[in-house]
Amino acid sequence: MSLHAQGLRAWLWQRLTSIYIALFVIVALFAYLLGGPLDYVQWRSLLAFAPVNIATALFVVAVLFHAGVGVRDILVDYVHSLILRFTILVILLLMLLVLGIWSMWILISVVAV
Amino acid sequence: MRLDAGAETSRLETMTTKNVRPKFLNLFRIHLPVTGVVSFAHRVSGALLVISLPLVVFLFAYSLQSEQGFEQVIALLHSWWGSVAMVLILWALLSHLLSGVRFLLLDLDIGIQLTPARASAWSVVVVALLILLLLVSGVFL
Numbered sequence: 001m002s003l004h005a006q007g008l009r010a011w012l013w014q015r016l017t018s019i020y021i022a023l024f025v026i027v028a029l030f031a032y033l034l035g036g037p038l039d040y041v042q043w044r045s046l047l048a049f050a051p052v053n054i055a056t057a058l059f060v061v062a063v064l065f066h067a068g069v070g071v072r073d074i075l076v077d078y079v080h081s082l083i084l085r086f087t088i089l090v091i092l093l094l095m096l097l098v099l100g101i102w103s104m105w106i107l108i109s110v111v112a113v
Numbered sequence: 114m115r116l117d118a119g120a121e122t123s124r125l126e127t128m129t130t131k132n133v134r135p136k137f138l139n140l141f142r143i144h145l146p147v148t149g150v151v152s153f154a155h156r157v158s159g160a161l162l163v164i165s166l167p168l169v170v171f172l173f174a175y176s177l178q179s180e181q182g183f184e185q186v187i188a189l190l191h192s193w194w195g196s197v198a199m200v201l202i203l204w205a206l207l208s209h210l211l212s213g214v215r216f217l218l219l220d221l222d223i224g225i226q227l228t229p230a231r232a233s234a235w236s237v238v239v240v241a242l243l244i245l246l247l248l249v250s251g252v253f254l
Contacts, residue, residue, distance in 0.1 A: 096166070
């Protein structure tokens, strides 16, 4: 795949993930505004509820991709040293990956226990 | 960037002398239009959200671990610096979301003319602050 196609694909994924993220955040904010604050048991059972659990897992994946592409866009514009850019990008992508795995583990453990 | 009388005179200058391009690096003389402010704010808020991710995931994990952890997260969010962080992250989220929707519409050539583009840029700023006020007043009152 050419560099141009890669850039185009990143551009497209940035927009596709943004739509899902936006919908998820809007639904979550409305749920909070209408449902009000939850206690611990309600909070846990909300995330253990299969549709919410799966939708949240998808949200995590979407945020990871979206953040990864966004971070790359910013670095390409402001960090001109290729070595420095690559180093920062790898560190940030690793951070995102760890956070993603951690979030997935939380989501699974809420259902499992 | 807005071009005005300064650009005209500089064009005359470049015809007569070499390398006399104006560099308006004085931040008080650069007038970035609201569309440019919103575009840059989209980056700033996006970077802020990425930086806040470790904290957000940590609080998410801790709030689900035990009832004690849940209460501690609530207490942390109600402490003064927790409130400041929460308001900052919420502002970043709301303005990033709204300007993101605006960019998606611009991609579809909706509101691409200067007047609607300026109006939508202003409304992104204002609506983000209004929703933030609504949420914050709901949390603290």
